Amino acid sequence: MAATPGPSAAATAAAAAGGAGSRPLRLSPPVRNLPARSKPRQLFSLFSSTPLLCPHFFKHLTCANGARYCCSDSFGNSEGGRASVVAMASASTAYERELAVAKKAASLAARLCQTVQKAILQSDVQSKSDKSPVTVADYGSQALVSIVLEKELSAPAFSLVAEEDSGELRKEGAQEMLTRLTKLVNDTLSADGTYDISLTPDDVLAAIDKGKSGGGPSGKHWVLDPIDGTKGFLRGDQYAIALALLDEGKVVLGVLACPNLPSASIRDHGKHYLQAQVGCLFVAKVGAGTYMQLLDGSSPTKVYVSATETPDNASFFESYEAAHSMQDLTSSIAKKLGVQAPPVRIDSQAKYGALARGDGEIYLRFPRQGYREKIWDHAAGTIVITEAGGVVTDAAGNPLDFSKGKYLDLDTGIIATNPKLMPSLLRAVQDALKEKSESVGRL
Numbered sequence: 001m002a003a004t005p006g007p008s009a010a011a012t013a014a015a016a017a018g019g020a021g022s023r024p025l026r027l028s029p030p031v032r033n034l035p036a037r038s039k040p041r042q043l044f045s046l047f048s049s050t051p052l053l054c055p056h057f058f059k060h061l062t063c064a065n066g067a068r069y070c071c072s073d074s075f076g077n078s079e080g081g082r083a084s085v086v087a088m089a090s091a092s093t094a095y096e097r098e099l100a101v102a103k104k105a106a107s108l109a110a111r112l113c114q115t116v117q118k119a120i121l122q123s124d125v126q127s128k129s130d131k132s133p134v135t136v137a138d139y140g141s142q143a144l145v146s147i148v149l150e151k152e153l154s155a156p157a158f159s160l161v162a163e164e165d166s167g168e169l170r171k172e173g174a175q176e177m178l179t180r181l182t183k184l185v186n187d188t189l190s191a192d193g194t195y196d197i198s199l200t201p202d203d204v205l206a207a208i209d210k211g212k213s214g215g216g217p218s219g220k221h222w223v224l225d226p227i228d229g230t231k232g233f234l235r236g237d238q239y240a241i242a243l244a245l246l247d248e249g250k251v252v253l254g255v256l257a258c259p260n261l262p263s264a265s266i267r268d269h270g271k272h273y274l275q276a277q278v279g280c281l282f283v284a285k286v287g288a289g290t291y292m293q294l295l296d297g298s299s300p301t302k303v304y305v306s307a308t309e310t311p312d313n314a315s316f317f318e319s320y321e322a323a324h325s326m327q328d329l330t331s332s333i334a335k336k337l338g339v340q341a342p343p344v345r346i347d348s349q350a351k352y353g354a355l356a357r358g359d360g361e362i363y364l365r366f367p368r369q370g371y372r373e374k375i376w377d378h379a380a381g382t383i384v385i386t387e388a389g390g391v392v393t394d395a396a397g398n399p400l401d402f403s404k405g406k407y408l409d410l411d412t413g414i415i416a417t418n419p420k421l422m423p424s425l426l427r428a429v430q431d432a433l434k435e436k437s438e439s440v441g442r443l
């Protein structure tokens with residue numbers, strides 16, 4: 001099945017209203033049937049700036065953050081010294097089953113979301129108590145992921161921490177939506193053909209409510225954002241299905257399905273990606289690197305963060321929605337760092353995927369005071385970046401802690417970049433935050 005763009009067929013990541021100087025990014029309809037290519041450029045620049053570890057030239061290299069990566073054709077296959085063979089063998093076999101299940105679940109959910117985005121009707125949008133829009137696709141995506149986890153995992157009593165619950169769907173007046181949702185889930189399952197099942201509305205409600213786990217520091221917990229970037233989804237722009245697995249409080253695998261992200265770099269928008277296919281799946285497992293493939297199936301390609309060391313050649317990603325991140329602060333950080341390029345604003349954890357494959361160097365996220373970050377908004381994206389050789393921290397430089405339950409306890413914001421740029425980025429963040437608090441103090 002070919003990946004298809006959204007209803008507008010133009011995933012737009014233009015500058016937010018009033019965002020003068022930001023880089024408009026209009027993603028046009030894809031030209032079909034062109035081969036997806038990863039960018040060897042990223043690999044070459046990494047070779048040129050990283051020490052080789054052993055005489056197996058081009059086999060082993062150390063990423064700038066000290067993590068070891070092996071050049072391998074498939075997930076986890078490697079060559080080299082005995083110790084690394086042992087280490088990589090355990091890295092390659094651990095969580096293998098879970099990763100395959102996560103890919104299956106996210107791909108199926110993405111298919112459902114693509115169907116809905118194409119046919120979206122205003123009446124699909126309900127209002128949650130927090131007033132953010134939620135669609136039949138959020139529920140359908142969560143139900144499908146939950147069903148795949150239940151069918152495929154050997155332990156049926158899995159723990160799932162997910163964004164949606166069935167509360168609104170159980171209310172009077174939601175019957176029609178529930179009927180449509182059940183049909184959508186069943187149609188997606190039957191088109192896929194893996195499972196010969198037909199779900200009732202109650203089955204769908206129960207599947208959604210499997211996502212009520214609170215997470216925490218012990219055991220395994222799946223973490224799901226069924227549609228990350230609901231606003232982008234409704235606009236016909238970028239969104240992601242983000243699924244991760246925590247084990248003893250650490251993210252051990254992550255899958256990001258980005259149905260509207262072009263397979264080619266969006267750095268030089270207006271150029272290569274206009275011919276690219278749309279719909280990417282990023283897959284990361286602890287110790288085994290990050291891979292990208294087309295959502296409609298292509299062999300996975302290992303991806304790496306950009307090796308750019310100089311801020312004046314760097315570009316940065318931030319939220320499309322001005323309400324999600326303080327753009328005056330991010331602009332001040334970029335200025336202090338010496339970044340020349342305007343911000344690239346796109347919705348959802350698609351930013352993490354784009355950064356992981358080197359489309360840009362920096363991600364800045366500074367929500368307004370009082371906003372509490374949820375683990376499902378960052379778990380999959382974080383491992384996609386770290387396994388590609390990048391670093392993700394809070395504004396004080398601490399790693400994100402996914403072991404505290406549903407929320408991340410954060411110092412102000414989230415930043416990501418490559419290890420070479422991180423020290424200067426952290427200094428710029430600290431300076432900009434200090435300046436901001438001093439200016440608030442003077443008022």
Ligand SMILES: Nc1ncnc2c1ncn2[C@@H]1O[C@H](COP(=O)(O)O)[C@@H](O)[C@H]1OP(=O)(O)O
Nearest residue numbers: 227228229230231319323324347348367371377
């Ligand atoms: N006021 C807010 N500030 C920051 N993030 C928000 C806010 N409201 C919703 N979000 C969440 O931010 C994420 C999108 O981030 P981005 O701005 O990078 O696209 C989404 O998970 C979105 O929730 P949701 O998943 O319900 O869409």
Ligand SMILES: [Mg+2]
Nearest residue numbers: 225228229377
């Ligand atoms: Mg989200």
